[in-house]
Amino acid sequence: MSVPVAGYTVPAGPPEPSTRRERVGWYWYDWANSAFYTTVITVFLGPYLTAIAKTAAGCVDDDPCKDATVPFFGIDVAPGSVYPYATVVSVIVTVLVLPVMGAIADRSAHKRWLMGGGAYLGAACTIGFLFLTGDRYMLGAVLFLLANIFYGCSVVVYNSYLPQIAGPDQRDSVSSVGWAFGYLGGGLLLLFNVVAVLFKDDLGMSTGEVARYSLASAGVWWAAFTTVSVALLRDRPPVDGVVSGGVGRVLSAGFTQLWHTFRSLRAYPLTLAFLVSFLIFNDGIQTVIGLSSVYAAEELDLPDDVLIPTILMVQFLAFFGALGLGAMAKRIGAMKTLIVSLVLWTVIVLVAYVLPAGVAWAFIAMGAAIGIVLGGSQALARSLFSQLIPAGKEGEYFGLYEISSRGTSWMGPLLFGLAYDLTRSYRVAIISLLVFFLVGTVCVALVPMRRAITAAGNVPPEKL
Template sequence: MQKNNPSIINAWCMYDWANSVHALVIVSSIFPVYFSATALSISGTPNIHFFGLEIKSSILFSYTVSVSFLITALIIPLCTAIADFTGKKKRFMKFFCYLGATSCMLLYFFTKDTLILSVFLFALSLIGWSGSIVFYDSYLPEIATEENYDRYSARGFSMGYLGSVILLLFNLSMVLFPQFYGITEKALPARISFFTVGLWWILFAQIPFHYLPSQHIKREKNGRWLLNGFTELKKVYFQLKDQPYLAKFLSAFFIYTMGLRTVMYVATIFGASELKLPSQSLIITVLLIQLVGIAGSFAFASLSARIGNIYALMVGVTIWIFICTGAYFTTEAMEFYIVACAVGLVMGGIQSLSRATYSKLIPENTQDTASFFSFYDVSEKLAIVIGTFIYGTVEYLTGSMRNSILALLLIFVVGLILLSRIPSQKVYQYELDRNGN
């Protein structure tokens, strides 16, 4: 297959356009605000009963994210094994896509009376989103050459930001001006928003599903073929001994992703529960983050071209340290908006750059990119599990989200230290050339 085919690259980027509405509407904006307003006790407090346990709604939100990504980390190796032996990687990408999108549409029925079911649907939407991303990411080395990884990865994230902003603007208009749509029920605009996410996701996913190449190579089954996904992860793990820079990068990536992705999942809950900001302000803030994020993705791609991927990532993680410091002292709405703009600047940039950096550090001529990206995505999922669990647990033990932010700050500091152990990609390439590789 010819790499860098414009039609295939554009179709690949369209999956970011399709699925990013979940990250924006469900994870970051309307759903967390609606969840905070709906997951209340009879007396109106955030302490609710969930399967007989009394738990604060914000902690339940964090733990739901943790459990969802733990499940994903456990089942993805099984799915990649089946995909390898059947040659049907795209079908698994479709399955997870439809699982996540359908769960979003069913959140239309989220009310106080359906809280427990809705928590499970939220979890399934996360599993569907994260599961499909594993197979989506693994296409990048198959359809593009290394010198284009940064650019195409940034393009995908930017397409995701743009598409999700368009849908959020429509949903936001329903929330702010329901009378324009003939809506009189206060909660209905948010519930319609959840349905539109699933519909948008399914419709635009048909473009990459049509253009992305299908696997035709099947492996012969052995006695334990179903466990092959875990075997492949083990093989990748042992290969890291011969790839010291890749191993160091994954260690740093695992740590700073704990902080980065946790912030993405709990920022709106923090604004709603800790700062008591109105829902409209929170949703507009998330919209602002997305717009800044478009520029941020390309800015970090440009920065990496100048100083190398690792140094650009170090700049991003340093900014995250300042963000956590600022968030800890934030008490006013304007301060929250300033912090949010900083989040938008580095959020997408670091994610796209991390994906591109990993693609570059994978050993050359690697045929089984799915195994390497399965390892990458499982690492990311476990980082989210640990990060959101730490955040929720610190809040549970101390009673304050601000102390959870201090824990995230420490995580970013450790991530920066680990990144500093890795030379820039230019130094790395020089050593490869010097050794004749």
């Protein structure tokens, strides 16, 4: 039953409890979209787009590339900076789009189709990487920009389900299982692509051809398993009501609510404090993940048969790491566990800076450390933030959250790109990321989490 109120249709009564089928459907979308994040962002696109940009710049060997530039949206940049800057451009647009998408999701009666629509459009752009050949680096940049925006839109809607399908004491566990399931799915597709890389000669394919088909395979995977998720999830009635009056009315309500969201944050300063802390430290995490393959290939001079299997190992270790840190959170609390993981991230960046070039085992050991803390730190940050959102505002608040979540970080890639542009040193670029972990750890440790959850009108879990 629903009640019409001033252009909205407000559902009567409390929200329906979640079912196991619904939670499984939610897990499946993490499985689906992690293919884009793992195969495209983490492994293949950075080195491949950099190689194409170098071709466009006329680079024959490393020496001429030290001073070579290519045009990028009207400015000349180093070929090695094209991918970081493409990430920044996508985020400039994403920052405007995602909070509005979240506000719309809170008012839509078709939440799962909003999620699915973003996923299918992003998958189509990803499949378009098949045409990324020759010196078409700008085609790759534009496809990545669009795919990343659609990815972010779908994940905003996906994250807004979490408070509706899990209570306060279950969210750490449900969020951790979702992340773990995602890393397992992303790792499985990457395994297939690793096999293709290792046996490319037997398959009669070049490295570039393997990269293109691997990129496109992520789009196919993303679309296929999104269908499973959409079939299992259900459209829950929004707490704030369904906007009537067509698409224009929904968009108008979304922009209006975005303004109200920013204004309402003043009433929840502790929620804002945690959000800012997350934007800082997670930007560092995302930049390390997204640019690690570029760093390994260009600075550490490691071949694909070392780089790609190592990143594959990271995905499977992240599966166990998410579950392990989730179990630790049950014993000592999510907040304490998150701080421990951020300290470990700081150590990882320091180690990356001093890694010797050409030493495979050192890079593999660092990859193992990343895998252990990766999934858990992200899962716990998401579950903690879900506790700080006022009821009925899940989509719009997660729209702000997603600005620096998977694939949508911007400060880190910008700093990384500028550091490399100025020094032409990837080591300087990687150590510059240390500031995000140091500042982020201090900021998140200063947030009184129990008081923050209570101030948002929610019930704190037993352990924090």
